[in-house]
Amino acid sequence: MWTLLPWLLACASPPTPPAAAPAKDVVLIVIDTLRADALGPAHTPTLDALAARGEAAPLAWSGGTWTVPSVISLFTGAPVRQHGWDGPTGQQGRYPKLPTLPTLAETFRAAGFTTIGLYANGYLAEELGFDRGFDVWRRVPDAAMPKALAETLAALPPDPDRRHLLYLHLLGPHSTLRPSEEAAARHGVTEAVAAAGKQGLDIGAVARARRDPSVAETYRRAYHAVVEDTDARLGALLTAMGPMAERAAIVVTSDHGELIGERGLAGHGNQLFAPLTQVPYVAVNVGPLPPALSTVSTAARLSEAAGLDTRWPVVPELPLVAQREGALTLTLDGQAQAIWREGEAAVYSVGAIEAEPTADDGRYAHARAAWEAAVPEGARPGEAEALRPGTEETLRGLGYLE
Numbered sequence: 399m400w401t402l403l404p405w406l407l408a409c410a411s412p413p414t415p416p417a418a419a420p421a422k423d424v425v426l427i428v429i430d431t432l433r434a435d436a437l438g439p440a441h442t443p444t445l446d447a448l449a450a451r452g453e454a455a456p457l458a459w460s461g462g463t464w465t466v467p468s469v470i471s472l473f474t475g476a477p478v479r480q481h482g483w484d485g486p487t488g489q490q491g492r493y494p495k496l497p498t499l500p501t502l503a504e505t506f507r508a509a510g511f512t513t514i515g516l517y518a519n520g521y522l523a524e525e526l527g528f529d530r531g532f533d534v535w536r537r538v539p540d541a542a543m544p545k546a547l548a549e550t551l552a553a554l555p556p557d558p559d560r561r562h563l564l565y566l567h568l569l570g571p572h573s574t575l576r577p578s579e580e581a582a583a584r585h586g587v588t589e590a591v592a593a594a595g596k597q598g599l600d601i602g603a604v605a606r607a608r609r610d611p612s613v614a615e616t617y618r619r620a621y622h623a624v625v626e627d628t629d630a631r632l633g634a635l636l637t638a639m640g641p642m643a644e645r646a647a648i649v650v651t652s653d654h655g656e657l658i659g660e661r662g663l664a665g666h667g668n669q670l671f672a673p674l675t676q677v678p679y680v681a682v683n684v685g686p687l688p689p690a691l692s693t694v695s696t697a698a699r700l701s702e703a704a705g706l707d708t709r710w711p712v713v714p715e716l717p718l719v720a721q722r723e724g725a726l727t728l729t730l731d732g733q734a735q736a737i738w739r740e741g742e743a744a745v746y747s748v749g750a751i752e753a754e755p756t757a758d759d760g761r762y763a764h765a766r767a768a769w770e771a772a773v774p775e776g777a778r779p780g781e782a783e784a785l786r787p788g789t790e791e792t793l794r795g796l797g798y799l800e
């Protein structure tokens with residue numbers, strides 16, 4: 399029988415590499431309003447170094463095109479269709495609370511993690527329920543966030559076994575823009591930034607100056623300058639984490655992009671064009687990324703990286719879908735996107751969204767039907783509640799309530 403042994407060994411399937419050990423700590427960083435194509439024109443050495451340690455997804459789409467529905471998708475792992483929260487921006491400060499689906503922070507806290515969230519966007523307020531599951535949930539402006547993070551971590555009682563979930567949400571290149579002098583100089587907008595003064599450069603000016611592409615061009619340069627400043631801040635956040643940053647599972651992405659003059663549009667109002675849906679996605683110590691992914695799958699990806707056996711909503715990998723106030727867009731390959739406002743789809747070339755759309759040859763309607771069959775429609779959220787006056791003021795400052 400011993401003669402069989404070499405044969406048996408030769409026939410045995412090759413040993414599978416051992417699964418990576420679960421990450422002790424998990425970090426999700428959202429840079430608000432960051433277009434995927436900003437990386438390149440803006441130099442982002444911190445993000446590049448993270449991508450070199452891990453991976454950058456070739457194509458990533460957000461589930462929504464403004465902060466609240468998109469972050470709810472990050473927190474619940476559910477597309478807008480399933481979590482049901484699809485309110486418009488600027489609704490007189492009245493919004494319903496988050497749906498009751500389990501959230502990332504609730505799940506990690508139940509698994510013994512200490513959950514810390516620092517956010518700069520006033521929309522992520524407690525009264526909407528974004529604090530659910532967080533031990534710490536605190537609004538901190540971008541510039542103060544690295545210090546606030548270091549202090550928050552230092553204030554925890556010493557415990558070498560403690561596991562952390564960090565959610566850090568920077569406003570980054572969200573309007574209004576106030577790039578540093580150095581970054582403004584690198585992008586040739588020193589004068590425009592000086593002229594805007596403390597007010598900063600407002601995306602509304604791009605919308606108002608539709609016929610003058612130079613206004614959009616100036617804004618785009620300032621936007622890239624702010625992305626560089628934000629990348630430096632990302633580096634400061636990683637430093638504030640200390641050794642945790644070396645071994646944690648980390649995802650850096652955005653909640654949506656920004657239109658900067660395309661088709662005469664600006665900002666992230668009621669639209670679904672690819673500059674709004676396509677976002678960067680960099681992951682370290684997180685299982686291999688598919689070539690195309692939705693940010694909606696982030697909760698599942700991070701749970702798996704941490705070794706948690708959690709059931710998140712099951713969403714097909716393709717098509718990539720984003721929704722906004724009853725409208726829907728999808729892409730199969732990142733080259734073209736179908737947008738339905740109602741009825742028929744209009745198909746746009748992602749690389750040339752100024753060009754007139756073409757009609758769907760049936761592929762997109764088919765993909766949409768299959769996706770909707772796989773993703774159950776959730777209940778609409780409850781009654782809208784008035785925001786506290788302080789929150790309303792914050793949002794007005796961000797240009798949301800006009």
Ligand SMILES: [Zn+2]
Nearest residue numbers: 430431465653
């Ligand atoms: Zn946002």
